[in-house]
Amino acid sequence: MAADGADDASGAARESLRDRAYRILRQRIVDVELQPGQRLVERDLAAEMEVSRIPLREALRRLEAEGLVVLVPQRGALVSPFTPADVRDLFDVRESLEVLAARLAAERADDAGLARLGARLDDARAATARGDRPAIAAANAAFHAAIVDLADSPLLTSLMRPLDARLQWLFRLTADRDPGEQCAEHEELYTAIAAHDTERAASYALRHVAAGRAPSLELAHSWSHPDIDPVKVTHTRRRARR
């Protein structure tokens, strides 16, 4: 598992076991090491990462809130299914919220914020020039996050978190679209925001998100893990083989 670097490392406050369990599980899910529909048994996971069930349970609850895990009451947990319909819904919502973010960013951004956004754009450009796929994905995600940050709305930021998780998941499985094209779209979006041109920022953001829909949907159809029933999955019990 790739050490995701940027760990809070030495100086920062020690990470709680709950946060660690959350981070590791989330990573495993978006990396598809844990597949959609796979059952998650508290005791097994806890033993595996050498923590007790308490922090592990809290990590699962958090993942549920983010939509990566489904909890069936009295039954157990499983990795959320991710169907073409979910991908469609994801893009529906992104076309609303990313446009809102772009609009608010264009309205509210100050010079310091624009500088930060510009830096993210440069990162993305550099990664795109190098053709470094993982770096491109990370830089593009950072660019989008920076726009949300400029929107300066804690509510919007919190709503975006589940979307980011699903997007990472989606893009892990694909090369996404042509990086150069995406980068160009980011540039024009940046320009509109920097000019405080609300309407242009909104329309660029919409076009940008919408452009990703078709390839993503196509990709989603290609897996098509057929109907996972959460209740059914958690009904099974593995019995000790004799």
Next chain:
Amino acid sequence: MAADGADDASGAARESLRDRAYRILRQRIVDVELQPGQRLVERDLAAEMEVSRIPLREALRRLEAEGLVVLVPQRGALVSPFTPADVRDLFDVRESLEVLAARLAAERADDAGLARLGARLDDARAATARGDRPAIAAANAAFHAAIVDLADSPLLTSLMRPLDARLQWLFRLTADRDPGEQCAEHEELYTAIAAHDTERAASYALRHVAAGRAPSLELAHSWSHPDIDPVKVTHTRRRARR
């Protein structure tokens, strides 16, 4: 197990302590019995509702995910502040998501769904005619929830939950706008959705949400609990009285 409906259908499965703690706390918060900024001490709350800290902690985590509670790591919890800026952000996001919900509902609603939505509208009409404020609030909330339901997007539904919580909170403190006017707006929105007129549904939804912004903001300015610092709040410790 051909029929899977047998289990939860009857008798309503017993509510877990976690769910009960969650429900009670949420109610207390939206009723403003627990005020924004108020500290929440796990042991005290647990003792008060006679459960252990485990289910209580999980309830707090869930409330955090919903935005009603702020958790400061290693420090504790408090009821989220709710500032005019938060109200503004709430309406920004609602103007995006409720419009999306209306649009999708207009596209996807079938006859059975429209019947359910119509029933909610009738409820709201009846409550409005009676002038029963609490019933009006509940019926209006149910009408909006029904639209989201028609949109048939689990993601959208999950994103709306934090918004509903904040809206309830907001409306608990106010008489909201003129109920008759709201009811009329609901009727035209219903008509557009029933006619599968996507664009009209979207524009009515936008107008409807936007109409509530000014009065809500005004209300929010009237409390203006000035700056609550979560870290500071959770730094305090009540010491045994001498």
Next chain:
DNA sequence: GCCCCAATAGCGGTATACCACTAACGCGAC
């Protein structure tokens, strides 16, 4: 051999207990 039933054990839900950290307190020195 097939079906039903009692015994078994997997697993989520919860309580209790302990640990670590640190803010509040108070005592002593200046």
Next chain:
DNA sequence: GTCGCGTTAGTGGTATACCGCTATTGGGGC
């Protein structure tokens, strides 16, 4: 009196242990 430092206890974080429910299973009756 004021300041500083050691002490104490309040609080979140975590481990362990137990409970109850039910899927599984294997045996006994048909």
